[in-house]
Amino acid sequence: MTNIYQQRRKTLLAQLPKDSIAIIVGYQQKVRSKNIKYHFRQDNDFYYLTGFNEPEAIAVLEQSSGRYHLFCRPKDPAQEVSFGARAGVEGAISIHGADKAYPLVEFEEVLLTLIANCPNLYISDELGRFSSQLLCWTNQQRLTCSFDTPKCFTSVHPLAEILHPMRVIKQDEEIALIRSAVNASIAGHVAVMSNCQPNTNERQLASLFNYTVAQYGCDDVAYPNIVAGGNNAICLHYEENCCDLNDGEMLLIDAGGEYQHYAADITRTYPVNGQFNQQQKTIYNIVLAALDAAIAKVKPGTPWNHLYETCMRVMAEGLLEVGLLDGNIEEIMQNESYKRFTVHKTGHWLGMDVHDVGPYHDVQGKWRTLEPGMVFTIEPGIYIPADAEDVPKAFRGMGIRIEDDILVTDDGHENLSAQVPRTVNEIEALMSSS
Known part of the structure; x- marks a missing residue:
């Protein structure tokens, strides 16, 4: 070394x-x-x-x-x-x-x-x-x-x-270490998903994640675990991890192991009881569609901002269709009314720092284009607070974020974290079998 x-x-x-x-x-x-x-x-x-x-x-x-x-x-x-x-x-x-x-x-x-x-x-x-x-x-x-x-x-x-x-362009040795961190984190997320159930406490699942990634060689986590049930998921960097999980609510877990100084950063959201209701399924599938649409654009030469713009448009279209936004899609995109429910950017570099260093613009100030060896997250989310009284009650108190770790390859991309269940069917199948 x-x-x-x-x-x-x-x-x-x-x-x-x-x-x-x-x-x-x-x-x-x-x-x-x-x-x-x-x-x-x-x-x-x-x-x-x-x-x-x-x-x-x-x-x-x-x-x-x-x-x-x-x-x-x-x-x-x-x-x-x-x-x-x-x-x-x-x-x-x-x-x-x-x-x-x-x-x-x-x-x-x-x-x-x-x-x-x-x-x-x-x-x-x-x-x-x-x-x-x-x-x-x-x-x-x-x-x-x-x-x-x-x-x-x-x-x-x-x-x-x-x-x-x-540090933005990762060497082969760095990519191998990131893979190790991601693979450990995949096991950690699967373990938590398998053990999630009503009346479990957030801290129990946070500890289970830590225990699991340690079995895969991680000395630590890359950042404090976010294990947020129900309305706690509205807080983007919730760290208390102290509440009991309630039947009928969703659990958002944002957690990544650190392997020899390199980080993973994965988020999954799913029902505490293992079965999506109709409203949960609707919002979840909007977020997943946004994530998959952005991942599909990842290849050398794609401008960085196209990933965010893709996520925002797909989520805006979904929120409009479900009735949580009013107007037509072009007006919504222009006035950015979708930002009420989509409150953060949708990705960052990943490496030694979980929010890794390096510019997102070139020396002329234009958005940087993707290159082989870049590793980053894509993490769209929709957040509907419990006190959003103008929103139908069945949608309130729900924060859904899905995040994957993406490597840019010579001819496209690789989703390093794809093995953590992502679709409604995959999640329900794993949780029902546990």
Whole structure:
């Protein structure tokens, strides 16, 4: 794997101006309460370029020489007995491929030497760990050199501007890891669907999902599970997962496992009792038709916004036919009255971050077109709150979202999450057999 990170660093440095320096700051471990710490999760940009998964580490890349400097915690037998092994300076070189490595306490001294005559400094510091020091660092040379020495005026740039577009197109190794996350999540969703029934609590199903993806090698979930019964599904990022599920209501579960730093993101919605009533079936099939129409458009060259526009039109047509929208379809599309029930965008990049980084527009500001190696979600939804008194009662308190993970291939697409039951018949068949 070291060669993958080495190649990524090489690709990045090739895009930086001559003689520039890049600083990539890793995350620190966070405290949950007193001396209890949260499980450590590395910054994704840092991990993407280094594969180094210890807290507090900092990487520095030199464009001119291609050298990779890694600053990390030194070996400490006492600390390692209590909190686990460290790579140390030696391991940073022998295991993780650094050209030079140093203990963290030497970071500022070494950095000031490296950037003394650096015209452009690129920084990736997501949580602002060194925000207050940047100005001092970049002014150090001109303020401390003799009066007749040429001064260096360093410009500071966000590394994300160059790095994040790289992360949009997934390498084969990344696609394999995303597949593993998705396959684990497929099993998790099937397990939850099979065990859903009235009087089950949302938290039980959330825990079942976590247990199942762990059996497939996931150390964690990619984001807090959304397990929302009935009107709870109206809240797009519902996380309480504390309510009992009621007969006659729908359950929306939006959950994805994380496998070796790569995420899945899948949503399914189905009746708590395993049988759709007529109104549930009607709205569900509108959402599924929108999802399938958008997936059918996925191929290289398709503009990103066409997926959203396709979903919105199909759902607007369905809502008009069912009587939840008034007017004609062209007026509805123009005045966007469908947005009352379709309240969010219908997809995002997927990768190391569940809402992965990278632009949705090209350098001219036009919508980006799809390319092989892109992975993203498509997730249309219709939401009808319980207090929507102008809507027939049978439709109220219903949030339906269906989300699949899509890979763009050379000649079209692959629905990575298609094995989670999607149609009314598939869902009812699985739930009735459980």
